Amino acid sequence: MFKKTIRDLDLNQVYGSGQTFRWIRLDDNTYDVPAMGRMVEITQKGEEFTFSCTKEEYNEVWDSYLDAVTDYGQIKALADESDEYLTAAIRYGNGIRILRQDLWEMLVCFVISQNNNIPRIRKSVEALCERFGEKKEWEKGRYAAFPDARTLSSAGLKDLAELGLGYRDKYLASLAEAVGSGEFSLDDLRKADYGTAHALLMKQYGIGKKVADCICLFGLHHVDAFPIDTHIRQILDGHYPDGFPIERYRGYSGIMQQYLFYYDLNSDGQSKTERTGRTAGK
DNA sequence: TGCCAGGCTTCAC
DNA sequence: GTGAAGCATGGC
Numbered sequence: 168m169f170k171k172t173i174r175d176l177d178l179n180q181v182y183g184s185g186q187t188f189r190w191i192r193l194d195d196n197t198y199d200v201p202a203m204g205r206m207v208e209i210t211q212k213g214e215e216f217t218f219s220c221t222k223e224e225y226n227e228v229w230d231s232y233l234d235a236v237t238d239y240g241q242i243k244a245l246a247d248e249s250d251e252y253l254t255a256a257i258r259y260g261n262g263i264r265i266l267r268q269d270l271w272e273m274l275v276c277f278v279i280s281q282n283n284n285i286p287r288i289r290k291s292v293e294a295l296c297e298r299f300g301e302k303k304e305w306e307k308g309r310y311a312a313f314p315d316a317r318t319l320s321s322a323g324l325k326d327l328a329e330l331g332l333g334y335r336d337k338y339l340a341s342l343a344e345a346v347g348s349g350e351f352s353l354d355d356l357r358k359a360d361y362g363t364a365h366a367l368l369m370k371q372y373g374i375g376k377k378v379a380d381c382i383c384l385f386g387l388h389h390v391d392a393f394p395i396d397t398h399i400r401q402i403l404d405g406h407y408p409d410g411f412p413i414e415r416y417r418g419y420s421g422i423m424q425q426y427l428f429y430y431d432l433n434s435d436g437q438s439k440t441e442r443t444g445r446t447a448g449k
Numbered sequence: 450t451g452c453c454a455g456g457c458t459t460c461a462c
Numbered sequence: 463g464t465g466a467a468g469c470a471t472g473g474c
Contacts, residue, residue: 185455186455277455280454280455280456281454281455281456281457282453282454282455282456282457282469282470283454283455283456283471283472284453284454284455284472284473284474285454285455285473286472286473286474287454287471287472287473288454288455290472290473291471331470331471331472332470332471333469333470333471333472334457334458334468334469334470334471335457335470335471336470338457338458372457372458373456373457373458374457375456375457375458376456376457377455377456377457378455378456378457380455381455394455395455396454396455396456397453397454397455397456398454398455399455428455432455
């Protein structure tokens with residue numbers, strides 16, 4: 168058991184922000200968090216967090232995973248005060264952080280995420296882990312780790328198709344083959360800058376501009392990546408007709424994007440009714 | 450029941 | 463190069 172004070176972190180908001188799909192919500196304040204080949208229970212009371220692990224494990228794994236060292240208060244303070252929509256979004260999701268998650272896991276999750284909804288993405292990822300992931304033990308019993316590329320590669324399209332991923336199964340099979348064989352090097356991807364990494368990702372079958380940006384943002388922590396999905400598209404159309412001022416936020420625009428995304432996805436009051444009246448569409 | 454989802458590839462032009 | 467069509471499936 169280890170206690171830690173962390174500012175600008177709200178577990179519920181991170182859980183609901185569409186960047187992680189494997190957290191297990193136990194109640195309003197507690198989650199089981201599987202990541203980096205481990206599992207930990209985290210409980211929140213205000214800015215006080217209790218981790219069901221040792222101080223050593225926290226420092227080794229979870230401090231980095233939660234990006235706890237970054238001062239998000241400082242980043243939020245850089246928002247243009249005259250931008251009412253952005254400042255409202257930041258107030259609404261003020262406990263969002265960009266997790267530093269495993270690259271391979273983010274590749275798989277965001278390939279699955281395309282033209283999909285978050286509850287179903289969670290189910291698909293869970294099914295993938297249960298079917299192919301290594302079974303491990305922790306203090307509460309058994310859990311399934313995230314399956315590696317070679318395992319999914321040797322499973323092949325036929326077995327992946329049984330998971331009900333829809334047409335995305337062939338993208339995942341192709342990706343697993345490329346990574347598992349070494350043809351697509353994750354180490355090269357890690358060493359690349361944002362632009363190079365994005366271009367490398369776009370070469371993969373089933374990875375387009377948006378998914379590549381999500382992988383850059385959530386898997387490589389290139390916080391300059393600004394994924395534009397259906398929600399962000401609607402926000403841009405309704406509130407930023409001349410485009411979001413990405414240049415103003417050069418170097419951390421992806422963090423601003425995440426506040427916008429969470430606000431649109433979860434606030435069903437003001438933000439949605441304030442829109443231009445157009446209904447959701449493609 | 451029908452619309453929609455953290456979109457992509459393919460094809461017509 | 464651009465835009466529409468087609469794609470699998472389940473949440474709501």
